[in-house]
Amino acid sequence: MRALRSRLLGRRPLRARLALVTSAAVAVVALGVLAAAYVVIRYELVRQLDLQLKQQASLIAAQQSRESPTTGTLYGECAWLAAPACAQVVRADPTAHPAGLVLPVTGATRRVAAGTLGEYYSDITLDGRAMRMFTTPVKDGRALQVAVRSDTVDKGVRQAGLLLGAVGGGGVLLAAGLGYFASRTSLRPVTRLTATAERIAATRDPAHRIELPPYEARRQDEITSLATSFNTMLGELEEAVAAQRRLVADASHELRTPLTALRTNAELLARAERLTPAQRERASGALGRQLREVTGLVNDLIELARDEEPQQLVERVRLDLLAERCVGEARGHWPNTPFVAELTEATVSGVPARLARLLSNLLDNAAKFSPPGAMVEVRLDRTADGLDLTVRDHGPGISTEDLPYVFDRFYRSRQARALPGSGLGLAMGRQIARAHGAELTAEQAAGGGARFRLRFPPE
16 A cells, blocks of 8 residues: 555655645545435435325325235236325234235235334335335234335436536546646745746856745635745845855955065075175065965964854953953063053853953054053943943944944955954954853943943843
C-alpha cells in the first residue's frame, strides 16, 4: 500500500498531489453519502410497498369478518401491478388443501394461522416475477396472504442507483477540477517563490522579489506569510551582499595606500647601498610603522567580517578598574593629551579583553580629535537605566551630517581624513558593545566636542 501511494504521489508536482489528495477525499465522502442515500431510498421504497400490502390486508380481513369465513384464493391475477394482485386464505390444518391456491404455503404460514407466529413479510418468485408477500392471521384459525409484484420497486432502486452513480461520478470529476484549481490558486505564491529562487541561483542577484498581487497580499494565510518571509529574507540577503561588497571595496581602498607605501619603502631599502645611514633608518622605521598599520587593519577586518563576537569565557568584570587601566595606557600612547577619569565602582558580565578593546578605541578616538593640551574626560556613573560610561573630548565635535554614520565601517569625516586610522575603531566598538548587551551612541557635547556614551542595562 505504501509503495502504491509512493508511486502515485512521489514524482508528481505538489499542486497535482494536493489536487489528487483533495479529489480522493471528496470522492470518498461523496461515495459514502451516495451509498447512504441508496440504502435510504431502497428502504423507503420497500417500506411503502409493505405499507400498501398491510393496508390491503386490513381491508380484506375486515371484509372477511363481515362475511362468512372462507378459504382459498380471493384474488388470483398475480400479473397485476396494482395491490392486491394475489390474495388467499389458508387454514392452520395442513390436511386442508383448498384447490386453486396461487401463493406458496409454508410451515410458517400454518403457524401464523394457528396463532403461534406473528405476521411477517417475505420475498417470493412466482412465474418468474419477483413479488412481495405479507402474511397475517385472521379469525377462526386462518392466515391471510397478500402479495404484489415488487419489480417496480427493484426497477426504481436500480434507477436511483444509476442516477446516484452518475451524480457521484460527476461530483468526483467536479471535485477533481475544483481541487486542481484551488491547489493551483493557493500554491501560486509557491510557484513564484520557486521561479524567484531559480532566477537568483542563475543570476546570483538577490534583488529579485516575489511579486504578490494586491488581493493575494491582503490574505493572511500560511502561503502568503511564506512569500512575505521569503521576501524579507531576500532583503536581508541583499543587504548582507551589499555590505560584503562595500567591505571588500572599502578594504581594497584602505589597503591600497599602506601597501603602496610598503612597496615603496621595500624597494628603497633594496637599494640600501645608495642611502645614508639616516635615510636607511627613516625608511626602516616607516616600513615598520606601515607593517603594524596593515597588520592592525587586517585584524580589524577579520573581526568585523564575522559580524559577531567570538564565543569567549564571560566573567564578572570590575568596569571601573578596567577603565582606569585603559586610561593609564592611553596616557602613555598620547602624552600630550590629559585624561581625567571619574569612576564609580561597578561590575558587569563580559569578556575583559574585548571590553578593554572597546574602551581603548573610544579613548584613542577622543585623543585623536583633541587639540594638544585639550582634556579627555571619562566618567562612569550609575543611573536608573543601568551603567553609563562616557568618553568626552574637547575637539571640533561631530557635525550633524556625520553623526548618523560615525559607526559605519571605514567612514571618516572630513576632519578625520588627514588623521591616522582606518575608520574601523568605532564600528568595532559598537559590535563589541552589542555583543555584551550594551548600546554605544554618539552625541554633541554641550560646550563643544563629542561625547560617546556606553550604556549597560541593569542586571
